[in-house]
Amino acid sequence: MLCRDAEFFKTAFNGSFQEGNDQSMSLPEDDVQIFRIYRAWVYTGQLRYNFDEEECWLHLGKLWIFADKICSPRLKNKTLDAFFELITKNREVPFAKPETVDYVYGKTMPDSALRRIFVRLFLYLYSTSGGDKMDLYPQEFLAMALRKAMFRIKTKSSGALPASSAYHEDCSGTCCKHRSIAEPMSSSAHNKSLPRAAEI
Numbered sequence: 001m002l003c004r005d006a007e008f009f010k011t012a013f014n015g016s017f018q019e020g021n022d023q024s025m026s027l028p029e030d031d032v033q034i035f036r037i038y039r040a041w042v043y044t045g046q047l048r049y050n051f052d053e054e055e056c057w058l059h060l061g062k063l064w065i066f067a068d069k070i071c072s073p074r075l076k077n078k079t080l081d082a083f084f085e086l087i088t089k090n091r092e093v094p095f096a097k098p099e100t101v102d103y104v105y106g107k108t109m110p111d112s113a114l115r116r117i118f119v120r121l122f123l124y125l126y127s128t129s130g131g132d133k134m135d136l137y138p139q140e141f142l143a144m145a146l147r148k149a150m151f152r153i154k155t156k157s158s159g160a161l162p163a164s165s166a167y168h169e170d171c172s173g174t175c176c177k178h179r180s181i182a183e184p185m186s187s188s189a190h191n192k193s194l195p196r197a198a199e200i
Contacts, residue, residue: 034062041075047082056086057096061104064114073169076113083117084164087124095125098136105138113167119144123152124161 033049037059040048051059060082067075086093096104101118108114122145134142152159 031062031066034059034066037063038066038075041078047078053086053090053093054097056082058100058103060086061096061100061114061118065104065107068108068112068114077165077168080113080117080167081164083121084161087121087161091125093125095122098133098138101141102138105141110140113169115141115144117167119148120161123149124159 037047037049040046047063049056049059060079064076064079067073067079096118104114104118119141122141151157
């Protein structure tokens with residue numbers, strides 16, 4: 001099941017690596033809780049966790065980063081959906097803590113969908129984003145948020161959240177039917193330059 005979902009495991013277990021010979025793998029750098037969520041998702045198709053709203057930002061972020069590591073676009077998309085579901089259930093949910101954003105920025109590429117999701121939801125939840133702690137957020141994150149805010153003012157955008165599928169990778173069929181020109185494109189390729197405001 002793992003090999004069918006993720007190229008990372010398929011390559012390791014079906015190739016000439018030690019894992020292929022032993023049919024086992026050690027992942028000491030990964031969170032055990034995150035792997036358990038992933039394993040349950042592979043077998044059930046559901047993300048099952050019971051973190052509180054504040055913890056969700058960090059643990060869902062870790063799950064997306066793990067999905068990126070193992071090359072599982074389906075899990076990445078499912079995790080992004082979970083962020084939107086979190087906001088849909090409670091518009092007053094506090095935004096991620098500065099240390100969580102710092103962790104995400106330390107583990108992702110500049111054009112990653114996770115970074116763009118964090119910026120987008122930060123602006124959407126501005127009233128609960130912890131303005132008194134603004135200076136504690138990473139400068140790169142605040143710069144992206146400012147560019148996005150200025151773009152919205154310039155284009156007179158409504159500020160409404162797009163569908164989470166607008167941030168999906170490897171979409172096909174009707175998956176991306178909600179995407180518009182001003183909404184983010186797929187981040188399947190890692191680009192070293194920062195995305196333009198219209199792509200956040």
